[in-house]
Amino acid sequence: MNVNVTQNGAEFRVAVDLVVLTVRDGTLAVLLVRRGIPPYRGRWALPGGFVLPDEDLPAAAARELAEETGLAGPAGHLEQLATYGRPARDPRGRVVSVAYLALLPDLPVPVAGSDAAAARWVPRARIGALAFDHARILADGVERARAKLEYTPLATAFCPPEFTVGALREVYESVWGRPLDARNFHRKVTGTPGFVVPTGGADAGGRGRPARRYRRGPAALLHPPMLRDRGDPAADTV
Structure with a gap:
């Protein structure tokens, strides 16, 4: 019914x-x-x-x-x-x-x-x-997700409870559809108050030092926001 x-x-x-x-x-x-x-x-x-x-x-x-x-x-x-x-x-x-x-x-x-x-x-x-008008609904949903990744920590919703900054960068790149500069991204994520909190663990493997693991922090909004470049995707460095 x-x-x-x-x-x-x-x-x-x-x-x-x-x-x-x-x-x-x-x-x-x-x-x-x-x-x-x-x-x-x-x-x-x-x-x-x-x-x-x-x-x-x-x-x-x-x-x-x-x-x-x-x-x-x-x-x-x-x-x-x-x-x-x-x-x-x-x-x-x-x-x-x-x-x-x-x-x-x-x-x-x-x-x-x-x-x-x-x-x-x-x-x-x-x-x-x-079917139906679902293409419009999908487009609205994707744009909402892209926008909210700029000013909220909701990118962590795509991640498991513990994640590396590299895995979080992959989320931003996938949702925004453009590559991001790894150094700038790491600096902004770890320098934004309350965005992520280190867990004390690390992922071994690969070259260099193991990648530290993080979890979502207490922030509800990001200050400053992670603004995306709406121009040339190749120029986007976060």
Whole structure:
């Protein structure tokens, strides 16, 4: 049973859609499902579905993620992204969707379930046409993630509990889509109050001294921010 809302005699349904992002093999990846039912049967789409009666919106998002992909509720960061209500966005009728953005560490390969015929992590650069208006929702989610990496420590949501500065730099490079100067990045990360805290451990291997491990610090905002260069990607040095 779906949530049906009536306004001025017109009935519409409420849905949730999820932009789920991770970094896999140095690439920003998006969780997609192949629809197993009409409309857009066989097309790739964002995970999501209709909200059930008496169900809170975040609970609906977590349920749809688990039902369609086999992944439990996000272990990283989850926030409401935006609401999409263009009248013709869904051929089944008037549907208003509340979209959520999830930033997750690398997770196992998802397993399709519910009304999804397949589920997989897809590199952002390789995504083509999507069902409904999901291309717009995805674009909004990616831009939100890119912007929040500038002024919050949310890049750590893509990392395990302990990580190196090099691994954190890989997150920024993957999400922003451009290489960063390693020395400048290390200096800014370790010099920003509350961004990261050393754990006392280190990763051995490779040449030179072992890389120190860190965890997320207590800061909610970064001062100064990690501003990205919106011009030539090759010129971006953070």
